[in-house]
Amino acid sequence: MVKLALRTGLRWKVSLAIAGVSALVAVALSLVVHNAARVSMLNNARDVMDSRVQAAQTYYDSTRRLMPHAKLNDPRLPQELRDAAALGQRATYLQKTDSSGTLEVWASVPTRNGKILSIHNKYQDRFSILGELDKTLILGSVSVVLGGCALGILIGGQLSRRLRKAATAARRLADGEGDVRVREAIGGRVRDETDDLARAVDGMAEALQDRLEAERRVTADIAHELRTPVTGLLTAAELLPPGRPTELVRDRAQALRTLVEDVLEVARLDGFAERAEMQDIQLGEFVLRRVRIAEPEARVKVVRDAYVSTDPRRLERILGNLLANAAKHGKAPFEVSVEGRVLRVRDHGPGFPEELLLEGPSRFRTGSKDRAGKGHGLGLTIAAGQARVLGARLSFRNADPELEGDSGAIAVLWLPESSPTSTGSFPVIQVPD
Structure with missing residues (x-):
């Protein structure tokens, strides 16, 4: 099976990583802020309705009259509040009035004559603030993601340029340009892992060059030292009496001499010391x-x-x-x-x-x-x-x-x-x- 590899630049990888982290952080913070604001507003609505029902109870106990919006034994009173009144408890309750999610806040308290005094109100306008808050959070999240992308492109682009320069210098070094140094090629004042990599590559290149030069010198020295005995061997072979064995010795001696000359030529070429006469x-x-x-x-x-x-x-x-x-x-x-x-x-x-x-x-x-x-x-x-x-x-x-x-x-x-x-x-x- 052939595996398909998607090749992307480091700049875009860093940008996508920062954008992803920014998006996760923005979404998490938005959810926390939204839920905290909603809980705070609901608790505040409950507190407001509780204060109003207490004021209505005080007014009813003293005057036997009801304040505006207050009712006794309201037939629409939720069952949860009826149960709380049966236990002699003052309570508040949130109820959705329609499919749109509009909330209605109830508050009730039992009276001395066994009736239930209740008051309720819709808080649609107040809770609409959550919609505005959500829009603000979405806009802020998008801004954070875009800013993260821009920052990722900036950081990744700088790092990518340094790595590309390092790769180019390394290729030139591999092509035989021994005076190239990766650290000088990438430049810049920033000291990071790229500089460590460049110094490591330069050190490796210098070590390899020293080793290759040593091997070249050893090869050249050995081949040079072999020239004299091989030449003597070839000369001695010429003095042998004619015959098949003599021809074989001369042939092998000549082959050995050719090999020595070729090795010497390769050593000179590897040393980059040859110059053309045009x-x-x-x-x-x-x-x-x-x-x-x-x-x-x-x-x-x-x-x-x-x-x-x-x-x-x-x-x-x-x-x-x-x-x-x-x-x-x-x-x-x-x-x-x-x-x-x-x-x-x-x-x-x-x-x-x-x-x-x-x-x-x-x-x-x-x-x-x-x-x-x-x-x-x-x-x-x-x-x-x-x-x-x-x-x-x-x-x-x-x-x-x-x-x-x-x-x-x-x-x-x-x-x-x-x-x-x-x-x-x-x-x-x-x-x-």
């Missing part, structure tokens, strides 16, 4: 000559020629490694095409492994099972590093049999329009589509 060349003619030497059976097609400013030695190295990878892991026919500043190398083999398409070339990783045991995974790594030095962009993808007629691996090199100002000014990316 020259203006005609790309189509340059590719034709180099392909005839590196892979004579490859077919070259110049769709549109162009003059480019590049380092011919490094471009030749990239082209040679791509052709060598195609010959080693792919199948003929091999095709090289030039279209303006774009150079493509294609074979008709099983294609690049998924790991390479997703993560890019990696040293000493040869890919899928059908490509295992061939090479050391340094050819494409060197090609990608040299492309970075040239300011070019190198991508890898597999051919679509339905659209392109056959399977195969396709490497595409985009040369820049202008010379790079610094090593790695254009990142190397891998496009899996």
Whole structure:
């Protein structure tokens, strides 16, 4: 089952959270205020009617006459008040008179002659104040919610901007810009958890850079130290008498020397110390000559020629490694095409492994099972590093049999329009589509 994920910004999450809390608080306070006001008004109405019935009782006992609105043995008297009078108690009672909820307040008291003196009145106008109070509470609640949303957008927006800057700086750091610092990128005077995160990322980046630099130096030192004995081994192999064993020793010694040179080249590229020596060349003619030497059976097609400013030695190295990878892991026919500043190398083999398409070339990783045991995974790594030095962009993808007629691996090199100002000014990316 595919789970659908709703991606929302931190600003709106904070805003919704504050708005929700504000709404809950506003509703709770409104209910409390409404109920408190209603109870207070009802108690006040009871007290007023109780005072009036006491005054009517005093007047009746002294004059045997009834005050206005006072009645004896009112047939509409609620049963609850009749029961209270039977017990000799003075009481008040609230009664709804119609479906609209209009309240009528009753008060009764037993007289000395056994009758019940009562008085009642409707308090519709007085209780209508509750309606006005409710409107005021609703308006206040809406204002609180809107204010909470505005405050959430302000706070969340500031936090979101800082996190976006931190993410951008982290991506630049991952792309190899070692001088980038997340704490400097987010800026600001606020000291919060974002600063703690930025300092932690900066510390981790520095530690990783130190570790990678140490590993690079160790690799370079080991490869450098191996050059002398490997060269001696190759020289000694040349002195062996002719024969099959001699050929095997020479072949393995030469392979070992090539591996040492490749490791040294990768170490130099990883150190970002390489600089391109730019020259203006005609790309189509340059590719034709180099392909005839590196892979004579490859077919070259110049769709549109162009003059480019590049380092011919490094471009030749990239082209040679791509052709060598195609010959080693792919199948003929091999095709090289030039279209303006774009150079493509294609074979008709099983294609690049998924790991390479997703993560890019990696040293000493040869890919899928059908490509295992061939090479050391340094050819494409060197090609990608040299492309970075040239300011070019190198991508890898597999051919679509339905659209392109056959399977195969396709490497595409985009040369820049202008010379790079610094090593790695254009990142190397891998496009899996």
